[in-house]
Amino acid sequence: MAAFPDIEKIQYEGPDSKNPLAFRWYDENKVIEGKTMKDHFRFSVVYWHTFRGDGSDPFGSPTLQRPWDDGTESVENACQRARVAFEFMEKLGCPYYAFHDRDVAPEGATLAESHANLDAVVQVLKEEQERTGIKLLWGTANMFSNPRFMHGASTSCNADVFAYSAAQVKKAMEVTHELGGENYVFWGGREGYQTLYNTDIKREMDHMGMFMNMAVDHANKIGFTGTFLIEPKPKEPTKHQYDSDVAACVNFLRAYGLTDRFKLNVETNHATLAGHTMMHELDYAGAQGMLGSIDANTGDLMLGWDTDQFLTDNYIATQIMLMLLKYGGLAQGGVNFDAKVRRESFEPVDLFHAHIGSIDCFARGLEIAAAIRADGELQSFVDSRYSSWDGGVGAEIESGNHCFESLEAYMLEKGEISDNQSGRQEMLENLINRYM
Ligand code: XUL
Ligand code: CO
16 A cells, blocks of 8 residues: 555656645756766665654654554564655655665564564565665664664774674675665764773774774675765764764775775765865865765754754755766765654655755756856856966976975065965855855
8 A cells, every 4th residue: 555645756847836746946857067967966865764763852752653654663564664665765756765774674682683684674675676776875784773882883892892793784785785785884873982081092993994994805705896985973972973074084094094995975964063064075075086975964053963954055055066066976976865854744745845855955056056167257266266376386386396495495586475366255155146
């Protein structure tokens, strides 16, 4: 029986449409900068918020109506839920999805039972992938919910927890591989500390480096060629997470020799928690050749935690798309809606409204970013701002033909710098507004 019997496949109806269950901007076949919208975004639905979120918060009980869910942790219920998830994604028209091992299948009384539960649900996921053509963007292991991970997973002070984590990631990677997953994500929810009084940072970081290298070795053993992605986040649930931002992750990957197989999965709300904009995080990752995928959501300016809201802000979407176009797109990554409906939006149809709005926001962001790039005014301003490096002493420095002595001689002769030019921030902000 259909879980969303009143909802047909969501169609593109154009900007004038007033139908809330239609796309106004996302026309999946529209070509922009040589690629269809579908290929630019590779939109992905997350299993955890969309199919496991129940609307509870630290102050209140579940609110969300999910009539297909019998409320038990049985494998049968998990299989039924998986079928509903595919009905939703098919009607939405999202080509990808992502999951944690423990979202899709219940944890058992033993590790062996957990493995078996996962295998059972994976068979349904496989059937549904084949039936619909929807693909797995990435899989991951939840190593933060169970109390055994209270001190971390690969960075736990308890060596058995490291071993347990290895076993769990091994299985999650194998399942991701079996389902044709294109990436595998590590979000180190508890890989950090609450107090340095009890923490050996060096030892914990070394363990995490060893763990990631074991993951690469295992991928090579089983023939998994997908990209590994680390997802930066500075805090929550820990006080400090080692993967605190893009720069910290790049440093970690370089220090432990992992840059060949790893890239980053950059999330908007995590950037905010790190005190950065998403544009900053994407630009930094892109500049380092480490931009892998994005978790699409947003925080709330008034709230200092990870609210995981659906992005509907055209400015942020435009900034994101400017960065994705600048760095040539996400390759085998995608735009993954790591976002949840508010607990007051408790009806199943709200899942559609949330995704449709954010998909449209990204599509609009892409249109605006492409228009800004086509006009070229922004880029030519940046080019001219750096023009002192295109000839003369700048070009000589960039080609490695100078040292402190020669630069001192140059400056002693010249006496003073050529005039600086205005940064024109306000003019450029006005320029962006022309396109909105
Ligand atoms: C947590 C978060 C995770 C990761 C996957 O803030 O973003 O859901 O995306 O573990
Ligand atoms: Co995320």
